[in-house]
Amino acid sequence: MSExxxxxxxxxxTMNYVLAIVTQFNNADINRIAIKARGxxxxxxxxxxxxxxNKFVQSAHYESIKLDTxxxxxxxxxxxVSSIEIILQK
Amino acid sequence: MSExxxxxxxxxxTMNYVLAIVTQFNNADINRIAIKARGxxxxxxxxxxxxxxNKFVQSAHYESIKLDTxxxxxxxxxxxVSSIEIILQK
Numbered sequence: 001m002s003e004x005x006x007x008x009x010x011x012x013x014t015m016n017y018v019l020a021i022v023t024q025f026n027n028a029d030i031n032r033i034a035i036k037a038r039g040x041x042x043x044x045x046x047x048x049x050x051x052x053x054n055k056f057v058q059s060a061h062y063e064s065i066k067l068d069t070x071x072x073x074x075x076x077x078x079x080x081v082s083s084i085e086i087i088l089q090k
Numbered sequence: 091m092s093e094x095x096x097x098x099x100x101x102x103x104t105m106n107y108v109l110a111i112v113t114q115f116n117n118a119d120i121n122r123i124a125i126k127a128r129g130x131x132x133x134x135x136x137x138x139x140x141x142x143x144n145k146f147v148q149s150a151h152y153e154s155i156k157l158d159t160x161x162x163x164x165x166x167x168x169x170x171v172s173s174i175e176i177i178l179q180k
Contacts, residue, residue, distance in 0.1 A: 012102065084136060
């Protein structure tokens with residue numbers, strides 16, 4: 001059975017996430033990786049996916065790309081933030 | 091025949107683009123709108139698509155979401171930039 005791992009994109013440099021994904025794909029049991037991001041990190045998630053696919057794991061393709069809106073509870077009440085989930089399959 | 095219009099997301103406020111899309115969807119001949127963005131504007135493009143779909147044009151859905159990498163010729167030579175194309179269909 002193939003496992004699926006998830007990478008949450010935050011404030012680290014882009015290449016840290018790319019390296020984490022490439023490392024996981026080198027594990028024979030991992031065929032699908034979900035890259036998730038919210039708000040301004042969405043642009044970085046797309047960079048990570050494109051760099052991984054074009055430069056390091058050329059056999060990978062996008063299984064699905066989903067956009068959504070999440071409600072975050074903050075100090076000043078709830079606020080909406082956009083999110084992306086990119087499923088990369090080897 | 092249905093027309094397709096394209097919105098290029100740049101530095102204007104998010105709601106300017108939402109308003110432009112809602113206005114175009116109110117034109118009976120326009121059923122599909124492509125929202126395109128590059129680099130850091132990708133996050134804003136997702137915000138625009140989600141706000142339009144959730145708050146203003148509830149009948150709309152995502153026909154396709156594509157990620158790509160474009161090569162820009164700059165003063166310091168070519169550089170790669172990620173891009174997104176979100177097709178919103180009424």
